[in-house]
Amino acid sequence: MQNYSNVLLNAIKSVTQNISLMEVCGTHTMAIARSGIRELLPSNIKLLSGPGCPVCVTSQGDIDAVIEMVRLNDIILLTFGDMMRVPGTRSSLQEERSRGADIRIVYSPLDALRVARENPEREVVFLGIGFETTTPAVAATLEEAREERLSNFSVFSLHKLVPPALEIIFSDPEIQVDGLICPGHVSAVTGIQPYETLAAKYGKPCVVTGFETVDILEGIFMLVNQLQKSQARAEIQYRRVVRADGNQVALDSINRVFEAVPVRWRGLGMIPYSGLRLRPEYSDMDARLRFNIPELEEIPIKGCACGAVLTGKILPTDCALFGQACTPLKPVGPCMVSHEGSCAAYYRYIPGREGTK
Numbered sequence: 001m002q003n004y005s006n007v008l009l010n011a012i013k014s015v016t017q018n019i020s021l022m023e024v025c026g027t028h029t030m031a032i033a034r035s036g037i038r039e040l041l042p043s044n045i046k047l048l049s050g051p052g053c054p055v056c057v058t059s060q061g062d063i064d065a066v067i068e069m070v071r072l073n074d075i076i077l078l079t080f081g082d083m084m085r086v087p088g089t090r091s092s093l094q095e096e097r098s099r100g101a102d103i104r105i106v107y108s109p110l111d112a113l114r115v116a117r118e119n120p121e122r123e124v125v126f127l128g129i130g131f132e133t134t135t136p137a138v139a140a141t142l143e144e145a146r147e148e149r150l151s152n153f154s155v156f157s158l159h160k161l162v163p164p165a166l167e168i169i170f171s172d173p174e175i176q177v178d179g180l181i182c183p184g185h186v187s188a189v190t191g192i193q194p195y196e197t198l199a200a201k202y203g204k205p206c207v208v209t210g211f212e213t214v215d216i217l218e219g220i221f222m223l224v225n226q227l228q229k230s231q232a233r234a235e236i237q238y239r240r241v242v243r244a245d246g247n248q249v250a251l252d253s254i255n256r257v258f259e260a261v262p263v264r265w266r267g268l269g270m271i272p273y274s275g276l277r278l279r280p281e282y283s284d285m286d287a288r289l290r291f292n293i294p295e296l297e298e299i300p301i302k303g304c305a306c307g308a309v310l311t312g313k314i315l316p317t318d319c320a321l322f323g324q325a326c327t328p329l330k331p332v333g334p335c336m337v338s339h340e341g342s343c344a345a346y347y348r349y350i351p352g353r354e355g356t357k
Contacts, residue, residue, distance in 0.1 A: 008217040025183035026053035026340020033345035035213040048312030049342040059264040061296040078112035079127040109141040116153040132189040136250040139257040156287035163194035164274035170202040179223040182208040191246025195234035210238040267307030304333035316346040
């Protein structure tokens with residue numbers, strides 16, 4: 001395997017044209033930083049990190065709305081751990097918990113269902129966040145709650161869809177990207193049809209890769225190979241997991257419970273049909289409606305450049321706060337909080353950077 005990695009790396013190094021590729025998965029971002037792939041590539045081939053971290057792309061207004069819901073209502077809020085320290089405009093879920101709010105970390109939406117069963121006298125809200133990978137489990141949980149007639153359970157949905165964001169990446173003239181390293185786990189659900197559409201429309205290749213070093217190197221080689229031949233199509237490197245037609249059972253589950261709506265992404269603005277809201281038949285389990293939480297104004301964090309980082313316009317180290325005012329222990333923006341965040345990856349793994357072991 002090491003020999004094959006060297007063969008791939010040497011083939012990539014033989015390319016002379018300038019190429020910019022973007023990985024659009026937070027797990028890829030961490031894998032690339034941890035393995036040192038970015039430093040191994042020649043200077044004419046650049047890897048940019050995109051909007052692949054669901055915690056990071058959650059808008060400031062949505063974070064503030066969740067905090068507002070917790071402040072105004074006596075609820076049990078269940079959330080994944082990454083969301084606890086994401087800064088809102090004036091607070092965070094971690095700060096609200098320190099002030100007495102009942103906020104608990106769970107590892108699955110089914111854990112939230114269990115809490116609802118155990119606390120029938122309390123309102124229990126699950127903070128749903130993630131892309132197509134995690135949404136089917138939330139959809140199945142809502143269906144189970146409906147079947148059990150759990151009247152005290154609801155979901156605050158911040159789920160998002162990846163393909164509409166990739167459309168923005170390719171169409172924005174300020175984002176110079178020649179090809180995409182597409183997410184493996186998301187693609188296991190969606191298949192590659194969305195990427196085929198993008199490749200045909202914009203004339204730029206898309207390759208779905210796995211997460212091992214050799215996977216990523218092979219994916220980069222496949223993209224470079226297409227670009228050298230002036231080709232643009234969607235390919236799958238991660239064939240041991242991803243099928244071209246995706247997972248129809250998972251897609252059907254999402255479509256039964258959710259519908260696509262316009263939502264705001266950090267760094268990308270409002271994107272049509274890129275968010276998931278509970279369908280009208282599940283509206284009684286929509287926490288935003290149940291607790292009458294309005295859409296809040298987007299108030300940027302002063303000095304934070306997460307938006308520019310998430311679109312590949314700057315590197316994390318180009319942010320004036322990186323490694324000084326903003327560190328994993330005292331994060332200013334979500335890209336330094338999440339374990340899939342670009343800033344956290346650079347801080348932890350990039351040689352010569354503050355925090356690198």
